Structures are given as C-alpha cells and as structure tokens.
Amino acid sequence: MDPYEGLRASRNPFAWIREALVSTEADVIRMSGVDSAVYFVFLTTVLGILVLSGLVLLPVLLPVAATARGVMKANDTTSEGSFNDLDKLSMGMLKVGGYRKKLTRAEAIYAESKAAGNPEGTRPTTKTGFLGLIEASPFLKPVVDQATIKTVLEAYLPQLALIIFLALLPKFLLFLSKAEGIASESHAQRAASGKYFYFSVLNVFIGVTIGNTLFTALKRIEKDPNSLVPLLAESLPGSATFFLTFVALKFFVGYGLELSRIVPLIIFHLKKKYLCKTEAEVKEAWAPGDLGYATRIPADMLILTIVICYSVIAPLIIPFGIIYYGLGWVVLRNQVLKVYVPSYESYGRIWPHIYLRIMASLILYQATMLGYFSAKEFIYTPVLIPLIVLSFIFVLVCRNKFYRFFQCTALEVASRELKETPNMQVVFRSFIPPSLSSEKADEDQFEDALSHVV
Template identity: 35%
Template sequence: MDIPALLTSAGMNIGISLGMFSLYSILRKQPLNVKVYFGHRLAQGRKRNENFCFERFAPSASWIRKSWQATEEDIFACGGIDAVVFLRIVIFSIRIFAIATILCTFLVLPLNYMGDGMKGTVDTTPMDLLTIGNVREGSSWLWAHCFTLYVISACACTLLYFEYGNVARMRAEQVQRFPTRPSNFTVVVRGVPWSSVESYSESVGKFFSNYYASSYISHQIVYRFGAVQQLMEDAEKMYKVMTTVPVLPSIPDKQCCKPNAERCGLCGARSNSFKKVDGGSSLTSHRVGDELREKECEAALVFFRSRFDALVVSQTIQSADPMLWVTEQAPEPLDVFWQNLCVPYNLLWIRKISVFIASIVFSVLFLLPTTFVQGLTKIQYLQNAFPFLRGVSDRSYINLITGYLPSLVLTVFLIIVPPLMMLFSTLEGRVSRSTRKRSACVKVLIFMFWNVYFSNILSGSWIERMGKLTVTSPKDLATLLAELIPRQASFFMTYVMTSGWSGLSFELLQPVPLVGNWLFKCVLMKEEDFVIPMTFSFHTELPRVLLFGLLGFTFCILAPLILPFLLIYFCFAFLVYRNQIMNVYYVKYQTDGSYWTLAHNATIFSLILTQVVAGILFGMKKASGASSCTIPLIICTALFNVFCKNRFLPLFKNRAAQEAIEMDRNDEQSGKLQEIVDNLPKAYDQFVLCGDQMQLPPKEDDEKHSDKPKKSGGSSSSSDSLEELEIVQLEDLSGDLTQSEAEEKIVPIN
C-alpha cells in the first residue's frame, strides 16, 4: 500500500468519525432519542422546555467535558468494578503507547528513514522506507532499536505490576463493600446421582444433612428451564383446588346437628366437608409433586450458615467419583444462567470438545475473507495471474480500493464473530452469565489475534509471493514473521482507523437502537419502548483494545508510524467508553474484575512476541550483539509473568478464608447473620427469576443482590419501570449530569 492509498483511508475515516461525533451531539438532545442515549440513567430536573431552540440542533462537546470530569467513583457507581477495570486497561494503553510514541517517533523513525537499506530494491513503496527494513545490515543504528525495546518493555512491566496490584485491591474491597451477597453462602451442586427410590431433591437433602449437618440449612433443586412457566401454572391450579370447598350431597339434619368437636359452629355447616377437601388436596399434591420430580435436574443450590462453610464446600471434592457431587461457588441470583444448570455434568466435556472443533473450523473458514481482503490490498501482485485486474489498477479509484475498502470489508466480516463466540460459550455449559461472557471474550481475543493479525500477515505475504510461501518449522515461521510484519504496517494503520476510529463513532451513535426506535415510534406508532437497556459488550470491545495493543507493541520499533494512530484511538476510546458506561449500559452482573487477568496475559504475549521478532530481525540484519541482548529481555519478561501469577493470580481464583471467617464473626456478633441466612432461599427463587423476563434489580440499599455501592452524595436507585421514570429537560440531558449532580435511576433489563 502506498501513501496516497493510506491518505485516502485516513480522509474517509476522519470524515466519518467527525460526522458521527457531530451527529451524536445533536441526536442526544432530541426528546425521541432520550432512551437510546440515556438508557442507564434518566436524570430528574426542571420542567422540560418544548419551545424550539437552536442549540438543540447545534453540535456541542459537552459530553466530552462530562466524560473527562467524571471520577472513578462515578464510573464504579454506574458500571461496577468491571467497568473500572476495563477503563484501567485503556488508561494503561494510553500511558505505554504515549511513551512508545515519543521514543519511536523522535528516535527510531528518523533512523529507519535514513537507513538507505532498500535503495534499488524492487517493489519498494514509500511506506517501506519508514520501517526497520530500510536499515542497512550490520548498522550500529540497530542498537537504538534495541534500547527502545528495553525501555518500552520495562515501562510496560512496571505499569502492569502496579495495575495488577490495584485491581487485586479493588477485588478485596469489593468483598468488604458487599458483605451480604447471597452467593457468599450458596454453593452450586452438579452431577447429583440418579436414584430410583428417591428424587434428586431428596438425594441432595440426605447427602448434605449427613455430611454437613452443622452447617447445612436447606437447598433448592433446579428445574428444567422450559418447564418453569408450566410449574407455576400447576402450582396455581393446586392452590385453587385446595382452597375450593366441593359441593357435597345433602346429609340428614340429624347427622348434621350431631355434636362434633370439629363442627364450625355455624348453622348449615358440615364438619366433614373439611375432611373431603383434605383428601382431595392430598391427591392433587401427590400428582403435582410427581410432575415436579419429573422436571428436576441433577443440579441444586445448597445454602449454608456461614461464608466459610460455603467456601470450604465449594473448593472440596465431595465424592471419590469426581463426576458426582461437583460443587462450586454460586453466582449472584441475577447472574445465574438457569438453562445451563440443567445440562448433565457428564456431558460437558463432549460439549467443550465440540465447541473447540467448531471454533477451529470457523477460524479456518474465515481465512477466505482474510485472503480476499489481502487480495484487495495486493491487486498489483495479482495482475499476472488475473489479467482483467490490469484495467482496475489504472483507475482513479484504485486508492479507495487498496486503502479504505480492505479494512472496511474485514470489519464487516468481523461483526459476526462476537455473537457466534457467545453462542459457543453458551453451549459449553457455563452456569453464570458473567463467566459465559468472559469465555466469549477469550474466544474472540484468540480469534482476533490469529485471524486478524497472523492470518493477514501470512495471507498478504502469500499473495505477494504468488503461492511460493512455505513454512516447514517454527523457526521458519518466526523468521518469516520478522521479515513480513513490517510490510503489513500500512494495512494495519487503515484497520486501526476503520475499526478503531470509525468503530468508536458507531459505538457512540448506537445506529441499530436509534433506527429501531425511530421506526417503532414514528412509523409503527407504538407507545411501548423499543430500546431495552443493554449490558456492556466486553466480549466485543476488550478484544479490540487488546488487539490494538498487540499491533502497537509489535510495530513500535519495526514500523513506528502506526503509533500515533493507535494513541489517537485510545484517547478517544477513554472518552467514548466512559460516556457509554455512565449513560447507556446497565450493570446486571459482575466478574469482579477478572477481565484484568485476560488483559495481563495478552500484554505479556504481545511483549514476548515483539521481543522474539525483534531478536530474529536483528540477527537477519547481522547485528548479533543486539540480537543476543534480546534473550535476557525475553527471559526477564517471562519471569515477571510468573512472579505476577504467583503474587496476584490466586486472589482472582479463590477467596481468602480469613476474610470469610472475620465477616461471619462480625455478622454473628451484630445479629445480622441469621437474618441473612433466612433470606437466602428467596434470593434464588427460580420461579421468580425465570418467570419474569423483565426482572428488576434490587435497590442499592439492599446489598444482598447489588453490585453497586450506596453513595453518600444523595445518589440512589429505583426499581421503577421505564415508563414511570420522569425525563429531564433537554438542556439538562445534553449536559449529562454526573453521579454527584443527579439522582440515578436503574432500569430493567433481561
């Protein structure tokens, strides 16, 4: 790709981004769109002014100012700890790539341009002159690249260490902030053995009352999700039968007036009528009980008297057969994914293998659009094989085809990846919505690293060499990557602009809810709401941020021109995501910051890959000293990763028994423990949680189910429906009141 094509792509994306940002600043002020852009929080204020106002149709940057001024406590109150951790990942990227941009722009980039190593080389583009490939072999200037690599790696590891510690501290504070979570006292049991003489519920009760008699309280069996509504209907029918007095045949007055201790004392009443109802209700109860047993699953929620007891049971093997009586800490009530609790535990391994194979097949099939995208950027290399392309390469719009179109096509194809990976994670049998989304995030990240990064590099190089690209060993692959990565820098620059800059503008504009709301309100003339508040798409946004981090690290010394494009993206991402978290997205469940471990591992992988590629490239440039110096750097980075895993990772996998015991003692001394235990069965009522698809979250002052702290500045929550919430006047909404300025309203979500 040459410079005109890159400039064409930059112009297109800059125009789209500025247009979308301006359009958003206007649309967010319109009354019709208030629930699209303020679904999380509808502020209360003065009476709305319905008169025409020019400011309503003029672009403004007030949302940028409010996003910048919001504190971390405001973000926590609106989005929880996961939102804070996500923004910390963005802040980490801003810091490290600001350092890399300064170093590489003023030190590495001039050396690459003045290297004169590509003079007289065939098929050299002006963009190649800005890469490390233009440095002469054996040049002492390569020591500057090695020094820059050391500085960037040291800064990245230092920032990672402090951020890891901060996130671990926040997780510990999260436990202290919400001590009455029902999940602290509840354990999920799967793999309950089948018995021909007793139901699953009876088996669970007998097992835990036998082995945990002092701590076991009760349990709740899980029913098949599709049968929950039917069970509720059966319960209603049983209630009607039990409360309805049947009409009995007339009985002689002599028998009616006969003295009886069970008579009601009213004239005409028959004492034996109650006996008839009891008999009928008993038969009905047995019949419904049999139906309930048929719909039981081999899973249950077991409640214990203390946090420590639940913690011990969840981390202990209950049986000599590891496939039976499998226990784990229960998720929060609104986080439970009831459908997957009904999946037999002994079938999970088959599902996981099937999902693994399906993921590989999908990744292989995705090579077709990847190769097509690279074919668009390498049209000049395909002219010999396809003569009809010679006419296309001479057209005036060739810069649009080779510059903007490839990244746009790849971005469009990638839209299907997050929903598909979410489906794969659902089929794996995750028992909570948060772990399902995190699993989808891992799958999307691996897919992006392979299909967006490695596949584009290899397929683009294969097209350049017209099928003569061969790899016979891992050493050949590493050497090939070191040679080919700098040549793909221009394509990834356009991808950062298209998927990053323009992607942020579309994230801000919310085109699908916006158009749907217009059609629903204006065309179909519906009174109910089209827009339903959504949870934040970590499985879509976090992989994109980490992919751009991989691009930044691997290209920082090889092709540093990409760094300013990345830094612009991360700065805008910081503002856009803060705005969306405070106004658009709703928090229903949390992973308590577990996304940080994923970001840490991805960053370490990016650093080591960068160091390996740089070391091989130094060797290819006959700079043996610089190449040898990368070996200690690789070892130190790997040891740093091991240290962080030993120091912090256990805090993300397990809970500390010391904290659980101290919290139990405090609650027991204050008399709150018994009250908490008594409310546990109500919190995990499957009939309530699954029967109402628009289940409202509890208020913030009821910390049993809430993941948000109760702020002292007058902020409060409400479980009112969307229709019952008062909308603030347009001028106040356009100002986007912060958490300390307005009363927050929580809206329902499925």
C-alpha cells in the same frame, strides 16, 4: 441516575467531553459497576505504555525510516503513488506491490507463453483484485478506473471486510462458551473474550503477516530455499501499511459509530417493526445493553498487539494507537456514564483475564522482534532472549501472588449477594389482627413474618 446532578446543563454539543474528563472512578462504579472501572484502568495503562513508547521510539526511528536507503520507488505503491509519502514515513526498506505489480506479472506470464512456441499465448484466466471485479461487473469499470476511488478501495476495502467479519464472530463464540456448560454470565463473557482474542491474533495479526510474506515470495523460495530467512526479514514489514490503515479505521469508523449509535438505532426500528408485539418487547428492544466485554476487550487487545509488534518496524503506527486508546477512553467514558446499563457484576474478576492477554501481547512482541532481528543478522539479538524468560517468570509470580484475590469472592460481596429480600405480603399480613383477617391465622406463618421484620 445522573452523576452530575446539580450541575448547570449545557447545550454545547461538546459538553460531554468535559463531563467525561472530569468524571471520577467513583462515578463510573456508581453508574456501571466495578468491571467498567477495571476496564478504564486497562485503557489508561495501555495508553501510558504507548505514550512512553512513542516518546522513546519516534524521535529515533522516524528519521531512520524516512531516510533509509532502499525505500520504495515512486511508482511502487498501492495506486499511482498516492501513499508514497505515508509508506516512506511509516517504514523503511519496504516494497509494496499493488495493482500494477499484479498486472505486470500477468503480462510477463503471457509473454513467456508466447515465447514457448504458442503464437497466441496463454492468457491468465484467473482474475484477482480489481481485474476480477471489473471482469465480473463491467459496469463498475468507469468508477474503478478513477484514481481517487481506486486508491480508497485498495486501501480500505480489505480492512472493512475484516472488521465486519470480526464483528459477527463474537456471537457465535459466546454461544459456544455457554454450550460448554458455564452457568455464570460473567464467566461465559470472559471465556468468549479469550477465544475471540486468540482467534483475532492468529487470524488477523499472524495470518495476514505470514500470508502476505509467503504468497508474495513463493516463487523466490521455490528457486532458492536458502533465501527463506532473509526473505522473511525483508517481507515482514509488508503488512505494516495494512495494519496502520486498520487501526485508523478502527478509531475513525468504530468510535464514530459508537458515539452516534446509528447501528443500534437501526436494529431497534427493525425489531420494533417486524419482531416486537407488545410494549414490553419494545422496551426490551430499546434497552442499550452493557459494554460488551466479550467483543470490546479482544478488539482492544488486538490493536495493542498490532501496535507494539509493529512499533519498531513501522513507528508511525504508535501515534495511531495513542489516538485509538485516548479517543476510546473519552468516548466510552461517556457511554458508560450515560448509555450502557450493566447486565452483571463480577467485581473486577475480569482484570486477571485482561492482564494475561497484555502479557501475551508483550511476549509475542518480544518473540517477533527476536525473529526479525535474527533475520536481519543483528549481532545483539541474543540480548532479547532473557527478556522473554523474565516475562514468563513475571507472569508466574503475579499469578501465584495475586490471582487468589480475584479467584475467591470477598466476604462482603458474598454476604451482599446472599442477603434475602423479605416477603412484603407476609410482613403486611403479620400486622393484621387475626379477628380482622379473612384468612385463618397460621402460627408458623406469623412467626416467619416476625423473623423477617426483626
């Protein structure tokens, strides 16, 4: 099972990186099937797109973002100005409100209520953020008040909660796909992957972006409804830092856990202690499983959507996307060659699924830039409209020209799947002379055995 059989073994803890880099597509197909090879084609394609985008956009946009007027003040950051330099570099003309902004707003409401004739004033009763955390758990106040811990919690706690929720969702979506009556495992995986992708884009990307814009500017829209369009243009980059840290967490935490496989190890020991009753069940619990396309591909697509949509607004996110896909290529190459065991093989039928989602991300990026530049009153914004139309035409042309090759199984594959395995017991009995056989010879059975032998 070792594709590197015959090579000299090494005790270097980083030898797996060299082995992953020198492995070929034939090695991947031999060890994990065509679907895994197609998945690495996807990773390579996206990595090339992001590298090219970085070479074009970063030299132009980073100086603009770093020197733009209206960049946030030193105190307008998430916690005590800790992320000021990062925010300045990642985006221009952006104001991020955090803990201090919420506290200032609460104090303003309290002062306004005192001026209205109530000497005691109306104190806010709803505690949000760390105010609510400290109110519910006073023993955490000495810990939360430390600037470093507060910074880390404010920056990473929402992203961690989002990642955990997204990790638990695919099981339910796969159950729904199988409940639809889909008999094929590969088809059910693709159906669950599609549901998970659209949910991730709508809930994570669009939901966080629009939700952040509306909730932070609701009062201003209420006072001046005509300011909605320019307000959207100003507030759209407000989620850039969130998504930048989200992508960073995905490759730092996600690939670290993937390489160490701590979570499967813990699950195995829990199953072994509480659920497994026989040796066969222990072996089944120890099985590493497959690559998990139903969850892995939508997660990668979400990162692609985030990176390309914010590549102009926050250009610093492009290197994070390159690191995510580059590191993922190396880590998952090792896992495919040495860890995962495929549970099915669709011979590359997953590629049309991946391709359509790539194009959906591209069209969403073009639509986002169209709205963003329109809100900024950029005079050359109509130039983007033909790009969206051409993208749809390209999708239709490729679908009509190439989709049938994936829709119909190749004759070689079909004949391989229909090939019968001979009954070895019948073959064995066919070579026993009738006089020595304990069973009465059956002429039809003998002819059937001969047909298997021939």
